Amino acid sequence: MATVLMQGNQACAEGAIAAGARFFGGYPITPSTEIAELMAKRLPQVGGKFIQMEDEISGIGVIIGASLAGKKVLTATSGPGFSLKQELIGYAAIAEVPIVIANVQRVGPSTGQPTSPSQADIMQARWGTHGDHSIIALTPSSVPETFTLTLRAYELSEKYRVPVIMLMDEIVGHMREKIELPDSYDSIQQPMRKQPTEKPSKNYQAYHADSDKICPMPPFGAGYRYHVTGLIHDESGFPNGSPAATVAQMDRLNQKLSDNLADIVTYEEYRLEDADYAVVAFGGTARTAYAAIDQARDQGIKIGLFRPITIWPFAQKQIEALATRVKKILVAELNCGQYVGEVQKAVGGKIPVISYTKYNNEAITPAELLSGLVKLSGEEK
Numbered sequence: 001m002a003t004v005l006m007q008g009n010q011a012c013a014e015g016a017i018a019a020g021a022r023f024f025g026g027y028p029i030t031p032s033t034e035i036a037e038l039m040a041k042r043l044p045q046v047g048g049k050f051i052q053m054e055d056e057i058s059g060i061g062v063i064i065g066a067s068l069a070g071k072k073v074l075t076a077t078s079g080p081g082f083s084l085k086q087e088l089i090g091y092a093a094i095a096e097v098p099i100v101i102a103n104v105q106r107v108g109p110s111t112g113q114p115t116s117p118s119q120a121d122i123m124q125a126r127w128g129t130h131g132d133h134s135i136i137a138l139t140p141s142s143v144p145e146t147f148t149l150t151l152r153a154y155e156l157s158e159k160y161r162v163p164v165i166m167l168m169d170e171i172v173g174h175m176r177e178k179i180e181l182p183d184s185y186d187s188i189q190q191p192m193r194k195q196p197t198e199k200p201s202k203n204y205q206a207y208h209a210d211s212d213k214i215c216p217m218p219p220f221g222a223g224y225r226y227h228v229t230g231l232i233h234d235e236s237g238f239p240n241g242s243p244a245a246t247v248a249q250m251d252r253l254n255q256k257l258s259d260n261l262a263d264i265v266t267y268e269e270y271r272l273e274d275a276d277y278a279v280v281a282f283g284g285t286a287r288t289a290y291a292a293i294d295q296a297r298d299q300g301i302k303i304g305l306f307r308p309i310t311i312w313p314f315a316q317k318q319i320e321a322l323a324t325r326v327k328k329i330l331v332a333e334l335n336c337g338q339y340v341g342e343v344q345k346a347v348g349g350k351i352p353v354i355s356y357t358k359y360n361n362e363a364i365t366p367a368e369l370l371s372g373l374v375k376l377s378g379e380e381k
Contacts, residue, residue: 005177014181022073024051024075025058026052060101082101095228096217102166103121104173116361117334119339132250135165136312137311147179159191207237265318267308277327278330285334292370329354334357336357
């Protein structure tokens with residue numbers, strides 16, 4: 001193992017290399033640019049290809065093409081670039097093309113504040129592209145976790161044939177921490193997409209799913225001829241807009257994730273064993289929560305942290321269970337209040353859910369969050 005000092009953005013790039021990503025297409029944009037910079041250096045060293053495209057739209061377009069050709073792929077962006085990629089995220093969702101998109105969040109809307117931290121792309125990650133689509137979004141809270149969670153992103157993307165978003169924030173992306181990396185990535189198990197067991201034939205059905213609702217995916221050039229479209233399609237891959245074909249495709253696209261939530265949804269609990277109150281926080285804000293919770297415990301306030309690692313799909317069962325264990329929940333996030341609405345819906349009024357937000361270009365400090373926790377507990381007395 002090698003111990004190095006590394007940025008979160010750099011850990012994302014190294015995680016992609018370790019997972020077997022061999023193609024990057026994108027366009028530089030603050031605060032994600034370091035991902036592209038390192039991929040430009042590292043990919044030629046491992047036999048991969050890097051291409052800087054003319055804009056963010058073409059950046060995601062080329063990785064969809066490379067994925068169809070059998071490559072593991074990455075693009076990285078932020079803010080306005082993430083907005084531009086939404087149409088092709090939808091295309092990848094309906095065509096079931098495995099891709100990984102790193103979005104290092106910054107203040108918006110529009111150009112916003114390029115160098116300041118934010119967590120305001122939560123809902124855009126879930127619903128940014130139109131229609132009822134399936135998506136997975138993961139959020140790391142440290143540099144080492146960025147590396148391991150990037151590996152996880154490729155595992156999920158290849159397994160379920162879905163776009164996976166590494167929903168980072170500027171805090172984690174630009175933070176430098178100690179991280180231990182393997183001397184060689186050869187020992188890391190490479191995620192592989194399912195391949196067909198049948199031989200190529202003129203009757204090959206590219207979108208015929210197995211019992212797990214996931215279709216095998218041979219690469220272009222392997223002898224299998226099939227059609228890829230953004231239109232509703234049947235098992236042949238060709239457009240079929242009938243009511244029956246529409247329902248069948250939409251049900252399968254969503255059920256292949258909803259049937260596997262136990263595999264997909266991950267989270268962390270910190271000091272919740274005897275807690276009277278809970279903080280829900282993620283990404284860079286969770287780092288503040290650890291310190292604030294420890295300080296609150298020193299004052300005799302029994303409080304713990306629930307940290308969603310899988311932001312989408314939402315940890316519905318886990319939040320419902322949390323509401324039976326504590327008296328109140330405080331949701332801390334760097335936006336005007338987005339994830340709190342999902343927590344409130346899951347809790348269903350059983351206990352109070354309080355929103356704690358900050359959106360002035362600065363991170364929440366432990367002292368600020370501690371003040372909110374003291375107030376939270378004090379209202380109970």
